Amino acid sequence: MNRHLISAADLTKDDALLILDTAEELAAVSERSVKKLPTLRGRTVVNLFFEDSTRTRISFEAAAKRLSADVINFSARGSSVSKGESLKDTALTLEAMGADAVVIRHRASGAPHRLAHWVRGSVLNAGDGTHEHPTQALLDAFTMRRRLGGIEGRRVTIVGDVLHSRVARSNVLLLNTLGAEVTLVAPPTLLPVAVHTWPCQVSYDLDAVLPKSDVVMMLRVQRERMNAAYFPSTREYSRRYGLDADRLARLPEDALVMHPGPMNRGVEIAAEVADSPRSTVVEQVTNGVTIRMAVLYLLLGGAV
């Protein structure tokens, strides 16, 4: 396995399966009374968050702490970044503090890649711009495997704002590596220009794709990244691409509904769908801690 985890494309099928299998064993740790393993004692993990995040930061923090690592949280607000410090100088500061791993979220695509050249420790991408979010893809794959028993040959439909979604790109790459068939469904304005080079199908018609899906993953409409009008109105978007109870009924009986969170209830997903037993939203959060424990262990647990 690579020393860093920057893109889901860095993972071979064997790497990905090793992470999922490791997570499978680590899942039990979260259920016992002593939720802690001594494995990363004395190692330091820095959470470097230049962008707001609730679940990813807390999830990485919980994962590192369950492995007994020391965790330093850094958020851009209230730090020297607001005084104009560059990413490189921030990186050198962390380096001087002896970070064994840096978990970075940054609004610029490629920031983790740059950071990897400046620090000696492992770099874990916790979301960079509209590029990638590999641990999200891993936890999604883990959730699918636990619910469906396997990923090979499964049909996964990813719906919504693909253009601004780092989750979509990482999922397409990882699910393709794991042998799933992925279909993207979105309005043409919310698909990236180069989507034809991605290893997946593309459709504009959600209702046609739903009956053939084992998994539907709804993406958040990322208003904060939208600097133009990508669709006429929220209501129209939600009517054509939102998952409501009627559409839920068109899915095969055992199909899963996933959402990486945070959800816009009533826009891409109806509240009754989000709270239905087929939705794995809460499970995904639990699995996030487990999968991040697996990744931290595999990157930091062995010989450097």
Add this chain to the structure above:
Amino acid sequence: MAAAVSPAHDPAGDRDRSGSPDPAPKGRAKADSASPPASRPASEPAAQPPRAVLEGPDINRALMRIAHEILERTKGAEDVVLLGIPTRGAPLAARLARYIEQFEGAKVPHGSLDVTMYRDDLRLRPARALGATRLPSCGIDDRLVVLVDDVLFSGRTVRAALDALSDLGRPRAVQLAALVDRGHRELPIRADYVGKNLPTAKSETVKVYLEEVDGRDAVVLIKRERA
């Protein structure tokens, strides 16, 4: 200490030297922590032809004796839980549970306890895949836990297992059963039940092959010439 088989009483030792099947099967065989990569083929120039110290029937005979000893020492094995340390301790624990049930009809819960996350040599090698931890539904609180491993060597695996146990519950007592005790302890740890005491040089490697994992039963001693 459990009854030891003297090294002189070892019919398998010489028999094997002439024409037993190649004792290095395909697949990974567990070697103990201080030995070089387990996948090292036995036929490498630096290695002498390995010799089987225990063959299939010997292993089962040793396990039967251990099962009897557990029954005797625990007065019927009533609150015993057998926990095997993966990879090969787990099937050994299952076999012991089977023998104990055969002999006295007592159903002994058994499972496996992976100790990888508790090892003290993690940083010496690349991160490795985890084994399975499967505790029986009765748990381990207030039970007599018998840890089962294939080879007892430095004692570091058992140290890790004791730490792992204390995170999972509080057993009434912990005992240790090992199929082979090869000596060279680095920690104050001893086994309560031993299948065979096997005097070895530190440079040697002891490999245990089990039907459930490797397709055959054997304990093999691989001598290596000093390079």
